[in-house]
Amino acid sequence: MIAQRTGTTALRRVAANPNAVFTSTFAKAAMSQMQTRQATTQKISATEARSILDAQRLNRPVSPHLDIYDKQQTFFGGSIWQRFTGSGLSGGLYVFGAAYLAAPLLGWHLESASLVSAFGALPFAVKSGVKFLVAWPFAFHAFNGVRHLALDLGMFMKRQQIVKGGWYIWGASLVSGLYLAFFL
Secondary structure, three states, rough: OOHHHHHHHHHHHHHHHHHOOHHHHHHHHHHOOOOOOOOOOOOOOOHHHHHHHHHHHOOOOOOOOOOOOOOHHHHHHHHEEEHHHHHHHHHHHHHHHHHHHHHHHHHOOOOOOHHHHHHOOOOOHHHHEEEEHHHHHHHHHHHHHHHHHHHHOOOOOOOHHHHHHHHHHHHHHHHHHHHHHHHO
16 A cells, blocks of 8 residues: 555656656666667558568468377366366356346246256156256366366376376266266
8 A cells, every 4th residue: 555655656746747757867878778770661562561471471480280289198188178168067057047037038938847847848868868968067077177276286297197187087077977967
């Protein structure tokens, strides 16, 4: 708080009397420390400018395509699937929330009783499949989120631990997803 007041007071003093701070000696001292280079300009046409720009672009580095990376890379799979599952879960929540808010205006019946009766009328295989499509991303995102937190703390950073941890996460999320879909 005191630093903020000091800074504000200094700015007010400079605004009231800029010559007291920015004297010619100050400007000369600042200019003597600056690096300068002589540059000349010339007028060129738009086509010449475009050809110069195209020539410069040929010398720029090109970033590699994703095909050069090893698909078994340890962080590649877990990290991207963490983003996919998080985006899918949050996107689904936003879509359902918007539909729930718009339902009365559009004549849709998205209240709990209607959803329960409609879902209850589906065959067991369809119900289990839909439940798995919601449960697996949730389980994977939860387990892999804990793994990411552990990696951020510097735990389990040996390559073998990272690879085993990735397989454990996939296995635990599949088992949890199946359990939630068929037994809950």
